Amino acid sequence: MATESDRSRVGSGSGSHTANGSATSERKVTLITSITGPDGSYLTEFLLNKGYEVHGLIRRSSNFNTQRINHIYIDPHNAHKALMKLHYTDLTDASSLNPTRSHITTTGRTHIKYYQAGSSEMFGSTPPPQSEDTPFHLRSPYAASKCVAHWYTVNYREAYVMFACNGILFNHESPRRGENCVTRKITRAVGRIKIGLQNKLFLGNLQASRNCGFAVDYVEAMWMMMQQEKADDYVVATEESHTVEEFLEVAFGYVGLNWKDHVVIDKRYFRPAEVDNLKGDSNKARKVLGWKPRVGFEQLVKMMVDEDIELAKR
Numbered sequence: 001m002a003t004e005s006d007r008s009r010v011g012s013g014s015g016s017h018t019a020n021g022s023a024t025s026e027r028k029v030t031l032i033t034s035i036t037g038p039d040g041s042y043l044t045e046f047l048l049n050k051g052y053e054v055h056g057l058i059r060r061s062s063n064f065n066t067q068r069i070n071h072i073y074i075d076p077h078n079a080h081k082a083l084m085k086l087h088y089t090d091l092t093d094a095s096s097l098n099p100t101r102s103h104i105t106t107t108g109r110t111h112i113k114y115y116q117a118g119s120s121e122m123f124g125s126t127p128p129p130q131s132e133d134t135p136f137h138l139r140s141p142y143a144a145s146k147c148v149a150h151w152y153t154v155n156y157r158e159a160y161v162m163f164a165c166n167g168i169l170f171n172h173e174s175p176r177r178g179e180n181c182v183t184r185k186i187t188r189a190v191g192r193i194k195i196g197l198q199n200k201l202f203l204g205n206l207q208a209s210r211n212c213g214f215a216v217d218y219v220e221a222m223w224m225m226m227q228q229e230k231a232d233d234y235v236v237a238t239e240e241s242h243t244v245e246e247f248l249e250v251a252f253g254y255v256g257l258n259w260k261d262h263v264v265i266d267k268r269y270f271r272p273a274e275v276d277n278l279k280g281d282s283n284k285a286r287k288v289l290g291w292k293p294r295v296g297f298e299q300l301v302k303m304m305v306d307e308d309i310e311l312a313k314r
Helices: 038-049 100-107 141-160 182-194 215-226 244-254 283-289 297-313
Strands: 002-008 026-032 053-058 084-088 113-119 163-169 201-203 209-211 233-236 241-243 263-265
Touching (some): 026 038, 038 053, 100 141, 113 141, 141 163, 163 215, 182 244, 182 297, 215 233, 215 283, 233 283, 244 297
Parallel strands (some): 026 053, 113 163, 163 233
Antiparallel strands (some): 002 026, 209 241
């Protein structure tokens, strides 16, 4: 989830900048709930480059969990330089959060905008292609939770005239992807196998098919949704689907290996209710937002493999 608003702020140095890059005394401010995740970290980089002040919510932990944003962190004691600020919050504790609608009512700041990060998993077993008008058919608790958040967002937009939009994002990958996700599990294994740290990779269903785009491209689509005069819901997808097996072929082939020599099928990794084929129809996002992906499938896989080979060496 992300919110954005304008607030008066005196710029320093060469001046503040709005999202469109023009010099002004107002700086846009964004709150990101999952700033330490892959999307949150890329979104933070994107917004900082556009001159935003970014506030992020993180959970209190005995271990550091900010590795994805450490490279853009500035000590808050350097207040004149730090445009990214982190706040400890427990999202399961409703009393610790100020509900967006209550904030608007109290402050009168009706220009606040809200973005909800949806997922293609909400479509589940609905046949492709899937667009904004495609019915949801949930196949997992994760999809159910995303569906609830989606309809809450629609309800608040319609009931309280809030700028609240849903991004229904199909699979988007990056070197920052969680290591338990199948794509990153594969590229981590490729790196380790290539330099001799392991020999086998255990996977489940190799025929599951997904769109596979680059997270940075999808972050730009999120921002584009927030720049519209009217809030709406958008499917974001490359419209190019690939199976897990195809991902294996590119990843292993890139380093001169045959995936069949290393992959072992383990039935424990099969889903109890499989989502066989997700292929997004992003025609609306392309027409209304002017969005299109820049990074192709093979380029993305090779990017991830390169990163994980270096990680394995370290």
